[in-house]
Amino acid sequence: YLYRCKTSLNTNRKIIIRLLTLVGLSLLLVLLILFIVVMSRTFTLKENLGLQFAQWENTTIISADISKQQREVLLANFKAAIRIPSVSFSQTHQNTSALREFDQLLRRVFPNVFSSSLVKHEVVGNYSHLFTVLGTDPELVPYMLLAHIDVVPANEVDGWEAPPFSAKELNGFIYGRGTIDNKQCVMGILQAVEYLLERGYVPRRGFYIGLGHDEEVYGYNGAVNIAKVLKSGGVKLQYILDEGLAVMDGIITGLNGPAALIGVSEKGQATVKLSVSTRLGHSSMPPKENSIGILAAAITRLEESPMPRLFGYGPEQSTFEHLAHKFQFPLRFMMSNLWLFNPLLSRVMERRPDMNAFVRTTTAVTMFNSGVKVNVLPSHAEAFVNLRIHPAQTLQEVLDLIKSTISDNRVKLELVDGFDSLPISSYDEQSFGYQIIKKTLLDMFPQVTVAPSICIGNTDSRHYMDLTQDIYRFNPTWLRPGEPERIHGINERMSVQNYEEIVLFYFQLIQKSDIRILPPSHTGQHEL
Missing domain, CATH: 3.40.630.10 (Zn peptidases)
Incomplete structure (x- = not known):
């Protein structure tokens, strides 16, 4: 009986080892395929270059010489x-x-x-x-x-x-x-x-x-x-x-040469008024919270809870894919494979205010008004928030997120004005306007790399x-x-x-x- 148990254990061990070996080899094969795909895209990804080699009709017959x-x-x-x-x-x-x-x-x-x-x-x-x-x-x-x-x-x-x-x-x-x-x-x-x-x-x-x-x-x-x-x-x-x-020269970190970014959309915008009204009182007998404190806490929650990352859900991903072949390593490796590195890149980008604007809807408190006298508790406090809305969000979705983030019925939310982001214009090789602009740019500035982008x-x-x-x-x-x-x-x-x-x-x-x-x-x- 003991012999049979020992034999059975050895057999099971061999099966487990074979299974683990098979799993390991499969994982190794998957990683190898992934590596080949990633490296292949890194060295071959060059978006929308076909018309640069095409035969264009010559209509620029008037000389541009300026005396x-x-x-x-x-x-x-x-x-x-x-x-x-x-x-x-x-x-x-x-x-x-x-x-x-x-x-x-x-x-x-x-x-x-x-x-x-x-x-x-x-x-x-x-x-x-x-x-x-x-x-x-x-x-x-x-x-x-x-x-x-x-x-x-x-x-x-x-x-x-x-x-x-x-x-x-x-x-x-x-x-x-x-x-x-x-x-x-x-x-x-x-x-x-x-x-x-x-x-x-x-x-x-x-x-x-x-x-x-x-x-x-x-x-x-x-x-x-x-x-x-x-x-x-x-x-x-x-x-x-x-x-x-415009033409960005030396502004995009890691990019070799200047980039001409053509805006194919622009972010939406909203101005939101936040207000709190409480009882007027004397500063010698302050309540636990007054209008300024309540509103300040709401604004703090807004600033500590930025809008969700949406990088890759608008034209901003195409920007970096068009520029990928001009980046230095390891950025070229990442930009050519955003399908894999998108989450990592968005976390890196959000650390810089200029790049964070591409990642999400941005929130900026631009005005705060309250108080009339140093010894009077203000009955009213108001602040204005300016938002630039990412193409993957609607104005209504942004308003709902603000309300849920503040989560305080004492804070009144009022939309002053706003509009959704604009539709994304075409930028493929059949897009007349985009290609005319691009051709004009490259004829004048051959050192420039042209890419679609979003206007913030x-x-x-x-x-x-x-x-x-x-x-x-x-x-x-x-x-x-x-x-x-x-x-x-x-x-x-x-x-x-x-x-x-x-x-x-x-x-x-x-x-x-x-x-x-x-x-x-x-x-x-x-x-x-």
Whole structure:
């Protein structure tokens, strides 16, 4: 009996060893296959490169050469625009005299634009401008270029190296409010059209130019009314190009070379008011909690419980997949295999505020008001929270999460205003607008890697959604470390060279948009 038991134990042990060996070998095989797949993607993943090798129709027949005298003139025009303080303080308070002065400037420095029989101009909402440029082929769907005239306030005492409306040139840079948001596009677009008309250009594909005057205060009088004019005329657009993202040079950690990020969507936005009302009282007899303490505790809960990670559920994953082949190791390894490393990468990204904006809906408490006297317990406290909504969430979902996070019926939640994130525009090899922008960029800046991305700020373009399915947010402003902080901050500036490049970008983009159709992709022959 003991012998049989011993034999049985030995047999069972052998079976267990065989099973463990089989499991181990299977795991080893799975890991080997996984390693091969991961390494294969690391060295072969190059998104959306097919049209770079395609045969494009040549429509850029007008030379982009700019003489020394023309350079001096275009810079003088740009500086004149910066010197006009077209500030939007609020929806009801704008510098309207500056907007009228800006109108006169445009008419003076762009005579061909305002006198050409090819261009129809109309003023919309008193201060915004709509230009219709006629094309020779009515079968081609027109496109639209957007920019805005107004700027945010600026005060020299905040620490500007040059007065914010001086357009002073220092070390090759023009300083002033609006140099990168967004007068470089206003003047760059019109300067390009001026040069094209001057040289006898007649567009095959018609296009529109919309210059809003109140984008910084939501665009309800400018862009909204321009869109209404176009909609009433039955206009449909091939694509729209507005401000938004830029060329990032040295800003994305671990990336070799600059990246041009084209916004194919923008985050939604909401402003939420939180308030608490309690009894008025004297500070000598304070209750356990007063309105300030209750509201402060609610805000603390919001800040300690950020919105869920949603990296990979919007266009932000495509951003890094398009850039993957330009990253250094080990980041290239991770970026090429986000299907595997997504959770890890999102945890790393959320540590930096600029990258956290790609990971989730962000929450920022921007105003807190309470109290009237040092010895009086305030009966009311209120705070305002600004949220930028990730494309994978809706405004209602965000409001529900805020309510459940605060979990205090004494805190009243009120939506001041808000809207969902915008639809994601196409960016594959059949996307006309995206590919035209990309082709223009690569012809001018072959060292740049182009990628779709999400715009974390908001633009006038959201008011034009009924006119097209494809809205892109980009201009070729080069941003290097320290430059993004200048937008709406102090010492906003634009290099002389970069402004000339912006003019040339629109000069080329307008001509390239004259092609009838995109060329067939050569992805299959050249991707690897």
